Amino acid sequence: MDTAPPRDTAELIYRDAVEADVEVLVPLIESAYRGDASRAGWTTEADILGGQRTDPEGVRAVITAPCSRLMIVECDGVPIACCQLEHRGDAAYFGMFAVRPELQGAGLGRRIIAEAERSARELWAVRQMQMTVISVRDELIAWYERRGYRRTGELSPFPYGDERFGIPRRDDLAFELLVKELS
Numbered sequence: 001m002d003t004a005p006p007r008d009t010a011e012l013i014y015r016d017a018v019e020a021d022v023e024v025l026v027p028l029i030e031s032a033y034r035g036d037a038s039r040a041g042w043t044t045e046a047d048i049l050g051g052q053r054t055d056p057e058g059v060r061a062v063i064t065a066p067c068s069r070l071m072i073v074e075c076d077g078v079p080i081a082c083c084q085l086e087h088r089g090d091a092a093y094f095g096m097f098a099v100r101p102e103l104q105g106a107g108l109g110r111r112i113i114a115e116a117e118r119s120a121r122e123l124w125a126v127r128q129m130q131m132t133v134i135s136v137r138d139e140l141i142a143w144y145e146r147r148g149y150r151r152t153g154e155l156s157p158f159p160y161g162d163e164r165f166g167i168p169r170r171d172d173l174a175f176e177l178l179v180k181e182l183s
Contacts, residue, residue: 023056083096
């Protein structure tokens with residue numbers, strides 16, 4: 001399989017995931033965040049968290065939840081990225097964002113988040129996109145800030161002791177809420 005980054009003009013196909021996609025999505029998400037494979041990209045959490053990022057049940061729950069969609073991004077018929085969108089009143093929540101590690105850093109993430117924002121506005125007429133990011137992920141938070149997101153300072157605790165979210169390698173983890181006003 002060709003792993004060259006899609007050109008800026010490459011056609012990306014965005015579609016809603018279905019339950020049959022779970023077996024492809026779990027390893028895609030895991031590869032972007034955990035283990036040695038994730039180190040090929042810049043979004044790895046391998047130095048702060050071990051264990052899993054998600055599991056089939058977690059992905060299936062996002063796919064089947066009301067007011068939620070898990071968007072798959074394909075290039076030449078191959079899933080290369082995904083993200084979760086969830087309707088929450090006047091806002092949409094953006095999460096479970098994963099791009100294959102060898103394709104990171106080529107502008108693909110910027111294209112996907114723009115499409116996610118457009119889609120949330122169109123689908124739910126929301127005025128704000130929200131997300132939570134592990135607060136020690138300075139480089140990742142800076143990337144989102146360059147996309148127009150702002151830190152709120154609102155923290156929620158990391159679920160220490162719940163291995164479904166990973167095995168912490170640090171004792172100072174928390175989630176910070178980031179928001180972006182959508183026009």
